[in-house]
Amino acid sequence: xxxxxxxxxxxxxxxxxxxxxxxxxxxxxxxxxxxxxxxxxxxxxxxxxxxxxxxxxxxxxxxxxxxxxxxxxxxxxxxxxxxxxxxxxxxxxxxxxxxxxxxxxxxxxxxxxxxxxxxxxxxxxxxxxxxxxxxxxxxxxxxxxxxxxxxxxxxxxxxxxxxxxxxxxxxxxxxxxxxxxxxxxxxxxxxxxxxxx
Amino acid sequence: xxxxxxxxxxxxxxxxxxxxxxxxxxxxxxxxxxxxxxxxxxxxxxxxxxxxxxxxxxxxxxxxxxxxxxxxxxxxxxxxxxxxxxxxxxxxxxxxxxxxxxxxxxxxxxxxxxxxxxxxxxxxxxxxxxxxxxxxxxxxxxxxxxxxxxxxxxxxxxxxxxxxxxxxxxxxxxxxxxxxxxxxxxxxxxxxxxxxxxxxxxxxxxxxxxxxxxxxxxxxxxxxxxxxxxxxxxxxxxxxxxxxxxxxxxxxxxxxxxxxxxxxxxxxxxxxxxxxxxxxxxxxxxxxxxxxxxxxxxxxxxxxxxxxxxxxxxxxxxxxxxxxxxxxxxxxxxxxxxxxxxxxxxxxxxxxxxxxxxxxxxxxxxxxx
Numbered sequence: 001x002x003x004x005x006x007x008x009x010x011x012x013x014x015x016x017x018x019x020x021x022x023x024x025x026x027x028x029x030x031x032x033x034x035x036x037x038x039x040x041x042x043x044x045x046x047x048x049x050x051x052x053x054x055x056x057x058x059x060x061x062x063x064x065x066x067x068x069x070x071x072x073x074x075x076x077x078x079x080x081x082x083x084x085x086x087x088x089x090x091x092x093x094x095x096x097x098x099x100x101x102x103x104x105x106x107x108x109x110x111x112x113x114x115x116x117x118x119x120x121x122x123x124x125x126x127x128x129x130x131x132x133x134x135x136x137x138x139x140x141x142x143x144x145x146x147x148x149x150x151x152x153x154x155x156x157x158x159x160x161x162x163x164x165x166x167x168x169x170x171x172x173x174x175x176x177x178x179x180x181x182x183x184x185x186x187x188x189x190x191x192x193x194x195x196x197x
Numbered sequence: 198x199x200x201x202x203x204x205x206x207x208x209x210x211x212x213x214x215x216x217x218x219x220x221x222x223x224x225x226x227x228x229x230x231x232x233x234x235x236x237x238x239x240x241x242x243x244x245x246x247x248x249x250x251x252x253x254x255x256x257x258x259x260x261x262x263x264x265x266x267x268x269x270x271x272x273x274x275x276x277x278x279x280x281x282x283x284x285x286x287x288x289x290x291x292x293x294x295x296x297x298x299x300x301x302x303x304x305x306x307x308x309x310x311x312x313x314x315x316x317x318x319x320x321x322x323x324x325x326x327x328x329x330x331x332x333x334x335x336x337x338x339x340x341x342x343x344x345x346x347x348x349x350x351x352x353x354x355x356x357x358x359x360x361x362x363x364x365x366x367x368x369x370x371x372x373x374x375x376x377x378x379x380x381x382x383x384x385x386x387x388x389x390x391x392x393x394x395x396x397x398x399x400x401x402x403x404x405x406x407x408x409x410x411x412x413x414x415x416x417x418x419x420x421x422x423x424x425x426x427x428x429x430x431x432x433x434x435x436x437x438x439x440x441x442x443x444x445x446x447x448x449x450x451x452x453x454x455x456x457x458x459x460x461x462x463x464x465x466x467x468x469x470x471x472x473x474x475x476x477x478x479x480x481x482x483x484x485x486x487x488x489x490x491x492x493x494x495x496x497x498x499x500x501x502x503x504x505x506x507x508x509x510x511x512x513x514x515x516x517x518x519x520x521x522x523x524x525x526x527x528x529x530x531x532x533x534x535x536x537x538x539x540x541x542x543x544x545x546x547x548x549x550x551x552x553x554x555x556x557x558x559x560x561x562x563x564x565x566x
Contacts, residue, residue, distance in 0.1 A: 055431035056294045056422070064427050077272040082279075086427040093429040 010186075017116075017189025024115040033118045038104075038111030045103040046094070051083065055093025062086040071098055079174045102174070109181040116188040242393045243383045247371035249348040250395035253473040254382060258455065258558050261384040261394055264377065268359040268366060268386070269452055275368070278356040279426060280323035280334075286311065286418035289411050294422055294430065297408035298439040302344045303417070303507070304402050307331055310417045312410050313402070315438060317420055318344075320428045322365055324420065325353040328400075335402060338365035338378050339435050340444070340451055341554035342466060345378055346400040357386065362455040362557040379550065379558050404549045405507040406439075413506055455557035461566065463553040468501060469562070470494065470512035470545040476559035477512065480566035481549065484510045488523045491515070492565045499545070501565075502528050504537035509549075513542035 024030045046052040064070060067084035075082045079102065083095035243250060257264065292314075295301070300315040307329035318324065318337040325334050334347045334354040340363040347354070352371035359366040365378040368388065375386030381399060383392045403410075410417060422430050436443020448463050461467075467478040475495030484490050485508060490501045500515040502523065515521075519530055519542070527534040530541060538544075555562060 050429070050432065050434060053429055053432040055429050057431070062423075062427060064425060074274050075277050077277075080277075083427040086429065093431060095427055095429060097427075 013186050013190035016192070017186045020116055020119065020189040020192035021112060021185075023192065024112065024119060027119065027122075030115050030118050030122075034111040034115035036111075037114040038107040041110045042100075042103050042107040045106065046100065049080070049099055049103075051095040051097065051099060053093060054091055055088050057091060058088050059090065060086070060088040106174075106177065106181070109178070109185065113181060113185055113188065116185065116192060120188055120192050241372040241374075241389060242391075243369070243372050243374050243395050247350065247352055248369050248374075248383075248395075249350045249398050251398045253396065254394060255380060255396040255471060255473060256475065256559070257380060257382060257384075257394070258560060264361055264380075264384045265375070265386055267455070268361050268375070271358060271360040271451070273356070273358045275358050276355050277358055278320070278322050280325055280353065280355050281317075281321045281420075281424050281426075282325045282353055283425060284324050284326050285421045285423055287421045289415065289417055289419060292407070292419040295407040295419070296439060297406065299407045300404060300438045301407045301410050301419075302335065302337065302402040302404055303410045303414065304328065304335070304346060304400065305414060306400060310414045311420070312407070312414075312417050313337075313420045314407070314430075316430050316433060317422060317424065319433050319435065320426075320430065321424065322356050323354050323367060325349060333400065334367075336365065336367060336378055339433075340364065341379065342445070342464070342549060342551045343379055343554065344402045344404050345381065345548055346402045347381065348398040348400070359386070360452060362554060363450060363452050364554055364558070377558075379554060399546045401546060401548070403507050403509050405509060409507050450553070454553040456560045458553070458556045458560075460564075461552045463551060465552045466549050467552055467555055467564070467566075468510040468512065468547050469550045469555045469559070470499070470547045471559060471562075472514075472545055476555070476562040477545075478550070478552075478555050478559075478562050478564045479510060479512065480564075481510065483566050488525070489521050489528070490565055491518075493563050494545070495563070500540075500542070501547075502537045502540065510547060511538050511540070512545045512547045513540050514545060515542055 024034060043052065063085045070082045070084050073082040074080065075097075079099070081098035083097040085096040087094045087096070241247070294316075295314055301312040302315065302318065303312045304310070309328040311326075311328070313324060313335050315337070318335070319339050322338065323334055323336050325332075327333065332349050332351065334349045335344075336347065336354065337344045340360070343364065349369070350371075352369050354367045354369055354376070357366045357368045357375060359375070361377050362379070366386070367376045367378055368374065368386065369376065372392055373386070373388035374383040374392030375389070376383055376397065382396045383394060385391060433443075436445040438445055445464060450463065454463070461480070466481040468481050468484060469476065469478045471477070472494065474497065477492055477494040477499055479490050479492065479501040484501055485503045485505065488503045488505070492499055492501070494512075494514070498515045498518045499512055500521050501510050501512045502521065503510050505525070521540070522529045524534075528537055528540060529535075533541075535541065556564075
């Protein structure tokens with residue numbers, strides 16, 4: 001007979017991750033890693049998606065009519081949504097869509113992963129190399145999910161001949177990225193002891 | 198900038214596949230593309246005047262049902278690539294988004310003179326428009342390099358999201374039948390299981406450059422970038438035509454062509470023409486060089502003439518094998534001279550197509566290069 005039930009291993013790891021995540025923002029250098037990584041990732045994601053790209057030039061903002069209704073309308077591929085506004089700033093054109101919101105979420109996860117990895121690395125008596133690099137490794141599929149939104153166009157660039165399977169697989173990239181990012185977040189976060197920072 | 202982007206996408210995409218192989222292997226390769234929408238099919242015939250069809254039906258490379266089974270999802274869902282249904286136009290002086298060498302698809306018909314820039318159509322593939330009193334669909338498939346005009350009656354055409362032979366499969370919004378663009382003929386599909394087999398009425402669009410079109414038609418109208426969509430018309434996701442690069446210049450394919458053929462490069466441009474009896478193709482660069490070429494379309498003599506004003510060509514049936522010569526601008530037949538697009542012979546609808554696309558659909562085509 002046990003007198004108290006200890007929290008499950010996962011529950012404990014999550015609690016510790018949340019504590020570590022809070023800790024990230026108490027360290028300016030770790031915060032910088034989070035914000036810098038998130039902004040960088042978002043830009044790369046939008047670039048991979050084609051929502052930041054060279055445009056026709058000029059300075060112009062266009063919002064499509066019925067933007068709200070079109071905001072959730074799928075477009076070129078899985079997790080690719082219809083742009084509802086176009087912003088042209090000189091040579092660069094930015095398209096605003098639900099993907100910017102999705103990208104922000106992913107960017108936040110990638111940023112937190114690297115922020116926690118940074119904290120784990122900074123922590124005295126650091127954890128093993130494998131664990132401290134896992135946040136970085138987990139960020140890779142997240143970056144790839146940006147290309148998933150491009151749909152099979154990416155295959156043309158690669159010169160890979162597509163098949164029904166490959167096209168179908170694209171729809172799994174973003175969910176896989178999210179799961180891996182959350183998993184790695186807990187993996188790194190659970191190894192950080194706020195008391196030792 | 199473009200090459201940097203490509204490099205990134207290439208590296209990222211390659212890793213993506215490495216990471217997803219285990220998921221992919223459980224898929225179902227070879228299954229025809231289907232979606233939730235496919236569960237409800239109708240069987241409205243395209244012959245009930247909802248879509249104007251031609252008297253003669255063009256040849257298909259196989260049974261319509263077999264073609265349907267070869268349709269694959271190109272990625273986007275139905276109408277994910279949105280047709281332009283309310284096009285607006287600007288005068289040539291306001292088309293400052295076009296460089297002189299940019300490709301445009303021009304038409305001068307029924308008193309209407311219009312140019313549809315490739316850089317806009319690559320994002321929409323279909324423009325439901327009117328040429329004076331005639332309702333038309335201007336269609337473009339980037340993967341096969343084909344531009345074809347169709348009469349559409351009171352309905353409109355949309356992009357189904359499926360590809361056959363890497364070629365756009367359109368659907369009409371009245372009967373929901375599938376219409377592979379190059380074949381221009383209805384086949385069963387996910388939303389209409391028995392539309393019958395009929396061919397669309399076609400009209401010619403000329404693939405030329407903005408500079409050449411404007412010189413010949415200074416009063417032309419140009420499709421505006423104000424399409425009602427937030428698209429970036431300054432960037433082509435597949436490659437570039439000015440100068441030619443990316444998908445348009447290399448041998449890479451998105452999906453396997455219906456038929457492999459190593460006589461010519463896959464993306465080499467041919468001027469193709471087909472009738473109910475068969476098909477013929479003339480290499481475009483050879484035709485532009487030689488100005489006049491002769492050949493056969495399923496045994497019937499044909500003559501192809503170049504129009505160097507627009508860098509294009511026309512194919513005519515020439516059963517009597519009349520002799521055609523040219524002085525460089527006009528074509529002489531007998532004692533008279535004619536513009537290349539107005540010979541006194543039966544013209545066959547002719548359009549540009551990449552070799553793999555033409556040969557994939559018309560494996561028995563006569564070909565001259």
